[in-house]
Amino acid sequence: MDLFGKTCLHSFIEYIQIEKNYSEYTIQYYQEDIEHLFLFMNEQNLHSLKDVEYFDARLYLTQLFEKEYSRATLARKISSLRSFYKFLMREQIVDDNPFALLSQPKKHLRVPKFFYEEEMEKLFDVCSGTSEIDQRNKALLEILYATGIRVSECANITLKDIDLDFDTILVKGKGRKERIVIFGSFANEALKTYINESRQRLMNKAHDHPYLFVNYRGTPITVRGIRHILNTMIEKAALTGKMHPHMLRHTFATHLLNNGADLRTVQELLGHANLSSTQVYTHVTKEHLRKTYLSHHPRA
Structure with a gap:
């Protein structure tokens, strides 16, 4: 060109x-x-x-x-x-868009992969230690599972974005859109331990910055760093396959729907602009129901 x-x-x-x-x-x-x-x-x-x-x-x-x-x-x-x-x-560089009238091929519906609750427990077990890294990893896993935020959103969380009194985080999502996400008591406890103990020990004056999650050098953690941490967890938990960071987001949505949450609420929590993006998880829950039925009904 x-x-x-x-x-x-x-x-x-x-x-x-x-x-x-x-x-x-x-x-x-x-x-x-x-x-x-x-x-x-x-x-x-x-x-x-x-x-x-x-x-x-x-x-x-x-x-x-x-x-x-x-x-x-x-x-x-x-x-x-x-x-x-x-x-x-x-920009008035061309007069026409030759791709405007092309019909896009319909996508095959790909059902998102997710972790079952017992698999999540194994992941939490591998970061239940008391070292700075264990406490950081536990807080990281708790937040990703509790909120369903994207890994890129997680890496960009600063201390001022967190409200430990109301259990909320201000998240900067796609297209600079901001939303409030909620987390529970397990994530609150893990965050307090990490912020008050481990983060301070991992940090030093040379690396002073406002970002919540840091690596062993005290610098802000990257998306690639989070992916490495999660893959290390899954290896230690002896779970099969590799963990894509988005699996925790899929797990968050699937577990909410399986336990009775409505689709609109999950859409808002995930920060999806369109409900159609969230509806893919209903196929996951239907598959879950089908497997449960086949496993437990005496004449299935």
Whole structure:
């Protein structure tokens, strides 16, 4: 791609990073999807973003189908390119959006993976020690399970965001949206122990900062650091498979619904803009009911 195309991509990345406040992973996917389009343009001798027409967009989608990408990946790529060209139109760089009329393939419904309650107990057992790291890990696990917040939201919690008297945390979510999440007595106790004892010992004057969770050096913990901590926990708990950080968010939602919470409340607690994002968990609970029935009904 020529220098002009690279400049357009750079401007778009700045736009979704600064104005849209997208996560680093979302930005990475957008960049990869647009760079993939650039490769296609080179193959088709399309020298400018203005040269791409609806016919080219259809051909590009056909090639993606032939390469047997999943429906979810196809839908994401189309969405990325549609947003990119919408931005180019806003900036008056192009006149039309060749991806606007492409129909997105319907996604297969993927039922979220979650932990059963007895599995959660095993995870809590592995961080029940009294060391600074154990107390930090327990507070981290309690908060993720008690609130269902995203790992990126957890990494950004500061001390002033927490109200231990009312058991609430002010969370900064996607698109700079703020919401209040609630936690219970177990998380409250773990937080108090961690903040008053372990965090102070892990911190030092050279690393003074307001962030709640810190690593062994006293610096703010990262999303990658949280993922490493959780995977270490699952290994120690001898649970099969690897833990994706989002599994605790899925577990939070699933356990609430299994115990009678209504969908709208769970939607608000998760910070979902649309109810459809939350409804996927109803399939989890139905599967749970089905398995329970088959396991316990005498004539199942």
